[in-house]
Amino acid sequence: MNLKAERGAATRDKVLAIATRLFAERGYDDTSIETVLQESGLSRGALYHHYAGKEALFEAVLEATESAVGVKIVQAIRGIKDPAAALRTGVLAWIRLAGDPVVKRIVLIDAPSVLGWERWRALEERYSFGMLKAALGATGAVPAEHLDLHAHMLLAAVNESALLVARGGDHSHAEAAVEEFLRRLLRED
Amino acid sequence: MNLKAERGAATRDKVLAIATRLFAERGYDDTSIETVLQESGLSRGALYHHYAGKEALFEAVLEATESAVGVKIVQAIRGIKDPAAALRTGVLAWIRLAGDPVVKRIVLIDAPSVLGWERWRALEERYSFGMLKAALGATGAVPAEHLDLHAHMLLAAVNESALLVARGGDHSHAEAAVEEFLRRLLRED
DNA sequence: CGGATTACAAACCGACTGTCGGTCTATGAA
């Protein structure tokens, strides 16, 4: 189980990379399996052998993207002791990452409607949301009974500003606004 | 130009009502024009005569929904003098309205990916966002240079909690959390 | 070696969106 498995994995990776690019460029709806097939030189049968369908392919793309983003955010806050500082740093890192058109389109725009809100939420729980909730909880600035909801609202707020930045807003101005927003939420100053 | 125009308007309204229900129940992708035709008893040609395509039909549905929501929110805050109270009341009203599956699915989930983020934003500007920005500005609690971004973040946060409630969360608990969130943002207490 | 499994190929199917030529009828001017 070596040569075959490796070939399969290589094919999956190739399709994943191409699909990621296409989904990011054109969005889910306007990306046809046909195009993925053409650009990868693969046959229908091969693709459907590795992925159950278009939606499953998108889910794999989403998962890979979220995972990559998660790793970068962890790197950004590594070594920061003060919980509030870690939260602020992580949030700003996330905003910069979400500026990437790939992240923007796949994670923030298409994911909820393609997977359905429920499944999207479950996936977010394992990535951005999970991290943010932990970081927010560590600051102790929010009453425990509201932690979950506040984390959700904060993430949504941060995602929105990330989209605004990606749309072409003033980067540093947006970051300043987010920092102010955070200060108010944590009742700092 | 009376009988004809009326017939046309009646047909448009009928299609709009049926499409609204179907889009809300099944989502944009899983709603076929075919089904809309069946349920309305209309022909393909007739529908495409009134609406340029599936996307245009969705946009009309979205616009009608947003408009109806806007009217209800205006009613809810009518007569309230204190800006902060008006903001709080409007936000809570919006959360309750967004609990409606129709609003949830059409406005909050499908709209961004169907219209594309840009066009969705432009439409929101004329409805929920516009109102919220005005209300937030009236409180004077947020520095002018951050008003726009704070309004965006606040709306996103509120929308998220609306989705959480619609998903089956504790209604009153969520409202309490949102009120707490708002107090912090406005630096009240 | 030989059956089982895996990777891939290609023809094919049903469903769907959008187009196009055409019909019917209300309207308003001649």
Add this chain to the structure above:
DNA sequence: TTCATAGACCGACAGTCGGTTTGTAATCCG
């Protein structure tokens, strides 16, 4: 009253797309 026009509506059709099925070659393993 007549008649040209325009808007409402019809249904066949083409093209595309997602997904299925059947088939083949290579690899793995007992």
